Amino acid sequence: MAHLYKKIIKGRTYWYLRETHRVDGKVKLKWQKYLGTADSILAKLEKAEQTGQPLRMQTRSFGGLFVAHALEQELDTIGLVDRIVGRGKRETGPSVGEYFFYAWANRMIAPKSKHALEDWYKNVAVEHIRPVDAKQLTSARYWEKWDRVSAEHLEAVQDGFFQRLWKERPSPPRAFLFDTTNYYTFMATKTPSQLSRRGHSKDSKHHLRQVGLGLLVDRETSLPLYYTSYPGNMHDSKLFHEVLDDMARKMTGFAEPGKDVTVVFDKGMNAEDNLAAIDACAGLHFITTYSPYFMEYMAGVPLERFEVLDIPKNHGLMDKGRGRDRLLAYRSGAELWGQVRTVVATFNPATYRKKMRDLDRRLESIRTELLDWRRKFRGQERHWTSPKAITTRYKKLCESLHVSSKYFHLDFGEGKMGFRKDQGEINRARKLMGKTIMVTDNHDWDTEQIVLASQDRYKVEHQFRASKSSSHVRVNPVFHWTDSKIRCHLLTCLLALTCLRLLEIKVKGKYSGGTIMEEMQNLNCVLTWNKGEKSPKVRIEDPNPIQEEVLKALGYAIKDGWVLQI
Known part of the structure; x- marks a missing residue:
């Protein structure tokens, strides 16, 4: 909020209007405007009363919330939720659908906790876009509203939302990308939850309970089509087996009737039952990766x-004079999971060189440590007399460096310690470096098509990174203590994530969703209070080129301080 600020310079008092905000725990100046001395301010007020100039002015953020409102008009998430959940008999104030909208709009623009949501909405021009009493947007009211939303409601909302989203797409999807991630929570150990469990954290926060999320996106547009939450300790292959039938129905439902579709996933989903289920589904194909360690003859x-x-x-590497770094491939076939599959092995020279350097560096680090340990063992220093303890330390060292303990052999005897490299194991590892194995049942696809589809898995990984951004969406950390609230939180975050991607598509990929929202947040409206008027006059600032382009993509323009439909 803006406030008056006094400066005393050479004994005289000067007044400023300024606004500050907190960055990394420190108070930083956001903007400042010089007002003058008390006498000059009084003179300006007297002049304003005489000439009709405004007595008071105020700016509020307008663009970010207006963009969210424009997307809401297109997608109708409020109407969808309200049709499914309905209003309570004695319910007052905003509906459940409106609470979801105010939550996902905030996640899309500048994510705040439910406790901070009320204050945030007081500082944006919500009353001029979608009027609401900000005092109604408290955390207590959110818990009260979300208590009425069941898992079945959320599943129906998800289905309706993605159907509405894809109804307007110019072409149906043909290939899909599926992957998983998890989000950490600060939920106490004794708090009951089926979703929040301890497991392997992809954010390296293994000591915290976490919630898993599986996401299916369209390969061409990166737009989501389906998501599911699951316990944080469930293995990817087990989840994939549980949701495959549901995903298959979704994929064939979104695709053009009678056309085959392909789902792309990574080796974490591979299991005999999973691939058998795909084989049994008519019109559904797959592309997955496979560990080179289990297919050494190909690697x-x-x-x-x-x-x-x-x-x-x-082609780009050739243009840059880096022809030696071009990706290579070898294609063959193999019997896997009970059927003959097409197998493609790729080799990336740049990755190979990098991994070779990393391995040599780590092996040298281990050798240096072993030399020091040998000296301590020979000197019978304290804690360095037991071969078993030294062997255990060696295995822990290898684990910390992500290196196999088979690369060195330790020998002990008659008070001596020796070690030697196993060059055969090292050469075996080097033979696999830079290699990636891809497996598919799309036998009629070109090798290039198979490789490009598999590499496109980065698109769903990019969506996961966007969901964990501190500036927008920000699923992490999950500050909710019941499974029902966690599911509602994930829905709002997925709505925000989808809308950000939709914005990127509308501006034809010229700007990222984060850039769009940062620019639009800075588009303000100006409120002016004149003498004798109870309500302020509202005018929108002139947009900069990026803001103007985003508004045009949504079908709007600003003219003479007003937002108009084009």
Whole structure:
């Protein structure tokens, strides 16, 4: 909020209007305007009363919430939720659908906790876009409203939302990308929850309970089509098996009737039952990765038999004079999961060199440690007399460096300690470096098509990174203590994430969703109070080129301080 600020310079008092905000725990100046001395301020007020100039002015953020409102008009999330959940018999104030809208709009613009939501809405021009009493947007009211929303309600909302989203798309999807992530919580150990469990954290917060999320997106647009929450300790392959039937119905439902579809996933989903289920589903195909360690005969094919791929990345490397870094591929077939599959092995020279440097550095680090340990063992220093304890330390060192303990052999005897490299194991590891194995049942696809589809898994990973951004969406950390509230929180975050991606598509990929929202937040409206008028006059600032482009993509323009539909 803006406030008056006094400065005393050479004994004289000067007044400023300024606004501050907190950045990294420190108070920073946001903006400042010089008002003058008390006498000059009085003179300005007297002049304003005489000439009709405004007595008071105020600015509020307008653009971010207006964009969210424009998308809401298109997607109708409020109407969808209200049709499914309905109003309570004695319910007053905003509906459940409106509470969801005010939550996902905030997640999309500048995510705040439910406790801070009320104050945040008081500082944006909500009453001029979608009027609401900000005092109604308290955390207590959110818990009260969300208590009425069941898991079945949320599933129906999800289905309706994605159907509405894809109804307007110019072409149906043909290939899908599926992956999983997890979000940490600060939920206490004794708090009952089926979703929040301890497991392998992808944010390396293994000591915290976490919630899993599986996300299916369209390969071409990166727009979500389906998501599911699951316990944080569930393995990816088990989740994939549980949701595959549901996902298959969604994929074939969104696709063009009679056309085959392909789902792309990584090796964490591989399991005999999962691939058998895909084989049994007519019209559904797959592309997955496979560990080179379990298919050494493919990874060990001499590079002379690999061919340069005809893909855009290789063309770009040639243009930059880096032809030696072009991606190579070798194609063959193998019987996997009970059927013959097409198998493609790729080799990335740049990745190979990087991994070689990393391995050499880590092996040298281990050798240095072993030399020091040998000296301590020979000197019979305290804590360094037991071969078993030293072997345990060695395995822990290898684990911390993510290196196999098979690369060195330790020998003990007659008060001596020795060690030697196992060059055979090291060469075996080097043979697999830079190699990626891809498996598919799309036998009629070109090698380039298979490789590009598999590489496109980065698109769903990009959506996960966006969901964990501190500036927008921000699923992490999950400050909710019941499974029902966690599910509601995930829905609002997925709505915000989808809308950000939709904005990127509307501006034809020229700007990221984060850039769009940062720019639109800075589009303000100006409120002016004149003498004798109870209500302020509202005018919108002139937009900058990016803001103007975003508004045009949504079908709006600002003219003479007003927002008009084009």
